[in-house]
């Protein structure tokens with residue numbers, strides 16, 4: 001693959017419903033859409049999951065723009081790429097900045113698959129033709145509103161419900177949910193809202209037959225999670241704490257979790273996601289694909305990685321219409337009875353809609369191999 005051009009676009013999209021977690025509320029989605037163009041005239045696409053503010057992890061739209069423009073894109077242009085696995089190796093001298101790296105690497109993966117006229121899922125070694133998905137329900141204004149939303153999503157057929165919790169919106173709402181829906185597959189995501197001082201409250205979660213509790217403790221912690229897991233029957237799933245297969249190796253060694261949430265952006269790309277998948281599989285640790293309220297291109301990447309065999313738990317990849325009045329891809333992502341049919345077209349299998357993308361673009365920058373880079 002010889003890259004001719006990289007285009008970064010900053011898009012802003014209105015969410016149909018604000019999304020509230022223990023760290024804040026998202027009303028609009030700002031993100032960077034990456035397009036890489038080859039000399040043969042094909043384009044590969046990916047989204048960065050970095051948000052406008054650094055409340056989930058450190059990265060933001062602006063830090064991504066800087067790191068991509070000044071460091072990562074020049075590395076991409078340095079020499080031709082024969083396989084997308086080389087991209088993460090080439091980015092290795094740059095520390096951290098996982099979401100920025102993942103977005104560029106993902107676009108190269110899409111381009112690679114399109115050049116080979118192969119679905120991205122196949123290029124990654126995926127084996128499933130359909131995947132199961134659940135839905136993530138944010139913190140609501142009232143318990144009644146929460147139950148109403150859950151009921152609607154169950155009627156739509158989603159395979160599991162994930163609710164966001166924080167101190168004061170946890171045992172009370174889980175009790176209400178279990179009273180109304182005693183047997184549904186249910187899990188809770190705390191986004192780091194607790195510490196070991198909350199041990200009694202966290203131990204009480206064992207009463208609700210949850211499939212897992214996601215990231216109850218610190219965003220960079222493995223040690224306290226291990227202590228908590230030793231006291232809980234409910235499996236702990238790590239999200240924020242995991243950036244690499246190396247992190248997973250340490251988490252397994254310490255006993256910090258029994259399940260891993262793989263987000264392509266948080267771990268630096270598809271190549272690392274696959275490494276984590278394989279490591280977990282060899283340790284009989286189930287994985288699933290977490291969501292970052294992606295638009296369609298990011299959603300398509302999530303679908304592709306979820307076709308690997310050890311993605312055995314339903315992911316967060318709900319339908320486009322769950323988030324957006326109109327998504328940026330054609331067709332939009334559809335979910336029927338909690339199932340997505342994996343597209344068979346080349347690359348991500350959905351076409352970015354250039355008209356829609358232009359409407360949503362706040363600004364764009366084109367990079368060529370002879371652009372004036374500062375680094």
Ligand SMILES: O=C(O)CCC(=O)c1ccccc1C(=O)O
Nearest residue numbers: 056136191290291292293294316
């Ligand atoms: O994509 C979705 O539907 C929501 C997924 C979600 O819960 C989430 C969204 C943004 C930031 C963090 C998280 C999380 O999983 O912790």
Ligand SMILES: [Mg+2]
Nearest residue numbers: 189214215239
């Ligand atoms: Mg999470």
